Amino acid sequence: MYKPKDRDTYVLFPELFPFGGRLDERNRWLQISELIPWSELEGEYLKHFSSVGRPAKDAHLILGLLLLKHMTKLSDREMLVTVMENPYMQAFCGFHSMATSATLDASTLTQMRKRLGPKFFQELEKKTYAVLIERGIIRARGMLADATVFPEEIKFPTDVGLLNDVRRWAVRTIKKLGGKFRTRRRKAEKEFLSFSKTKRKTWKIIRKAKKSMLQYGRRNLGQLEQLIKKIPDIEKKVLEYLAVSKEIILQQAEMYKKKVNRISGRIVSLFRPYVRPIKTGKQARETEFGAKGALTHVDGFLFLDYWKHEAYNEADAVARHMGAYAERFGKLPAYFVGDMKYGTRKNRTDLETLGIRPSFKPLGRKTKHRDDAWFKKKQKERNRIEGGFGHAKEHFGLDRVRYKGEATSEVWVRLGLMAMNLMTARKRV
Numbered sequence: 366m367y368k369p370k371d372r373d374t375y376v377l378f379p380e381l382f383p384f385g386g387r388l389d390e391r392n393r394w395l396q397i398s399e400l401i402p403w404s405e406l407e408g409e410y411l412k413h414f415s416s417v418g419r420p421a422k423d424a425h426l427i428l429g430l431l432l433l434k435h436m437t438k439l440s441d442r443e444m445l446v447t448v449m450e451n452p453y454m455q456a457f458c459g460f461h462s463m464a465t466s467a468t469l470d471a472s473t474l475t476q477m478r479k480r481l482g483p484k485f486f487q488e489l490e491k492k493t494y495a496v497l498i499e500r501g502i503i504r505a506r507g508m509l510a511d512a513t514v515f516p517e518e519i520k521f522p523t524d525v526g527l528l529n530d531v532r533r534w535a536v537r538t539i540k541k542l543g544g545k546f547r548t549r550r551r552k553a554e555k556e557f558l559s560f561s562k563t564k565r566k567t568w569k570i571i572r573k574a575k576k577s578m579l580q581y582g583r584r585n586l587g588q589l590e591q592l593i594k595k596i597p598d599i600e601k602k603v604l605e606y607l608a609v610s611k612e613i614i615l616q617q618a619e620m621y622k623k624k625v626n627r628i629s630g631r632i633v634s635l636f637r638p639y640v641r642p643i644k645t646g647k648q649a650r651e652t653e654f655g656a657k658g659a660l661t662h663v664d665g666f667l668f669l670d671y672w673k674h675e676a677y678n679e680a681d682a683v684a685r686h687m688g689a690y691a692e693r694f695g696k697l698p699a700y701f702v703g704d705m706k707y708g709t710r711k712n713r714t715d716l717e718t719l720g721i722r723p724s725f726k727p728l729g730r731k732t733k734h735r736d737d738a739w740f741k742k743k744q745k746e747r748n749r750i751e752g753g754f755g756h757a758k759e760h761f762g763l764d765r766v767r768y769k770g771e772a773t774s775e776v777w778v779r780l781g782l783m784a785m786n787l788m789t790a791r792k793r794v
Contacts, residue, residue: 367414367421369407370459394433394457397791400502402492403428403459409488413481422469425459427477428489433457434474435784438762441471478768483775490783494668494693502790505693507700507722507743509662509750510686510707512679514653515778517640518767522633522654524626525571528578528617529557530635531610535585538603544592553581575621582614609638639771643676655766656774661686662750666786667757668693672775680706687719697721702743761785 388395403425410424433454434444445467448454455464497503520526536548560566560574589607593599613632620628632638633654642652659671659682670689671682683701690698700722701707708725716723724743758764761781768777 366416366418367411367424369411370423370425388453388456392453393791394453396794397436397787398429398457400493400496400500400787400790400794401428401432402496405492406489409485409492410481413485422473422477423459426468427474429454429458430474431478431780432784432787435761435780436788438760441474445469445471478773478776479770481776483772483779486776486779486783490668490779491693493783493787494666497666497786497790498694502793503666504664505690505696505698506664507702508686508690508698509747510659510679510683510701510703511662511747511750511754512657512659512682513754514643514645514655514657515763515766515774516653516655517634517637517774518765518769519634519637519640519654522642524617524620525557525560525574525578527613527633527635528575528582529553531613532578532582532585534606534635535582535589535610538606539585539589539592542592542596544588546588546592548585548588549581553578572621575617579614579618579621582610586610586614606635609635612638637769639674641675656778658778659685660750660754660782661690662753663690663694663698665749665753665789667750667753667782669779669782672778674771674774678706680709680712683707683712683715687721700724700743702747704747757781757785 390396406428407424410428414421430444430448433439433448434441437444437447439447448458449464449467452463494503498505532553536550539546539548556574556577560570563570586607593603593607609632613635616628616631620626631642633642634640640654640656642654643657645651645653656672656674657677657679658669659679661668661670668689671685680703683703686701687697697719698721701716702724705726708723708728710728713723713725713728724740724747726740761784763778763781766774766777768774
C-alpha cells in the first residue's frame with residue numbers, strides 16, 4: 366500500500382530555524398531538487414504498490430536517497446548516516462522537520478530497487494529530462510554516439526578459480542543444510558592453494574588443476590542433490606545456484622575435453638551468471654566483464670539508449686538512437702557523429718533518408734570533399750563522449766557495478782548517469 370503525503374501545509378524545519386531563518390537557496394542539493402518533478406514521479410511510484418496493506422515509504426524519501434547515494438558514491442548505510450547529519454540532504458529527500466534518527470533500514474533501499482525495477486527508473490529519466498529540456502538547460506542540436514562496457518563487481522575469472530567457487534559453494538550449502546558427507550574439503554583446498562601459489566603456471570599444471578577441480582565439483586554437487594531430495598522446502602536461491610553450478614561444470618568439462626578456452630554463453634561468475642566477457646580492444650583491458658551500453662552525448666549530457674549483457678555491434682544501434690532522440694526531444698538530430706564502426710552503407714543510407722547529416726569519412730577513393738573541414742571538426746568533438754564515459758566511471762561509480770542482479774545492475778548505471786546529468790544541469794542553472 367502507498368499513501369501520498371500532504372506536501373503543502375508544512376514549514377521547512379520549523380524547530381531548527383524558529384526565528385524565521387531559512388536554508389540557503391544556493392545550496393547544491395536544493396538547486397538539484399528543483400530540477401526533479403517529484404509529484405509526477407510519485408504518481409509512477411504509486412503504481413508499484415497495492416491499495417491495501419501497510420503504507421510504503423515516501424516516494425520523495427526513497428528517490429532522494431537513491432540519487433544522493435550515486436551523487437556522493439556512499440554505501441546505503443553511510444548514506445543514511447550522512448543524511449541524518451545534513452539538513453540540506455534532508456530537504457532534498459522531502460523532510461518537513463529535522464530528523465535526528467534513521468527513518469528506515471539500509472535493506473529497504475535494496476528491496477525498493479528490486480521492486481521498482483529498470484522501467485521505473487527509465488520513467489524517472491524521461492520525466493526529469495523533460496523538465497531540463499523545457500527549461501532550456503539541455504539544447505538539442507546533433508548527437509554523438511558510442512558504446513562502452515560497464516564492468517561488474519566480480520573478480521577476474523579463471524577456469525580453475527570458477528570451478529573452485531562452485532566447489533566451495535556446494536560444500537558450504539551441504540554444511541548449512543546439515544548434510545553428513547565426505548566432501549574432501551581440506552584436500553581440495555590444499556590443492557587449490559598450492560596451484561594458486563605456483564608462480565609459473567604451465568599449460569600442463571593448469572590442465573591438471575582443472576581436472577582435479579572438476580572431479581571435486583561433480584562429487585560435491587552430486588552430494589548436494591542427494592541432500593536436497595530429502596528436504597521438502599529448499600530456498601529458491603539454492604536451487605538457482607545449483608542449476609548455475611551444474612551448467613558451469615558442463616561448460617568447463619566440454620572445454621577441458623575439446624582443449625579450448627571459449628564456448629558459447631560461457632558463464633564467468635557463479636553469483637552473477639548473466640555476466641559475459643566482452644572484447645573491448647583496449648590495450649590496458651582487452652576483455653571486460655559486464656554489460657555493454659550504447660549511449661548518446663547531447664549538449665554535455667549522456668543518455669543510455671540500449672543495454673545488454675552480451676557483446677553486440679554498436680553500429681546496429683543507430684535506429685535505437687534515432688528513436689530515443691526523437692522521443693526525448695520531439696525531433697530528429699541535425700547531425701550524427703560516430704567512429705568508423707558506425708559508417709556502414711546501411712547507416713549512411715538510413716541517415717540520408719531521414720535528412721540527418723552524418724560525420725563519416727566518404728567511401729571510395731580519397732579525394733577533396735566539400736565536407737572535409739566539417740568532418741574533421743565533428744570528429745574532434747567526438748572526444749567529448751569519451752570524456753563523458755571517463756567522468757561517469759571515475760566520479761559516479763560506473764567503473765564497477767555493485768548492484769547484484771541483471772535488472773538492478775541496469776538500475777545502478779541509470780542512476781549513475783542520472784546523478785551525473787543532474788550535477789551538470791545544476792552548474793547551468
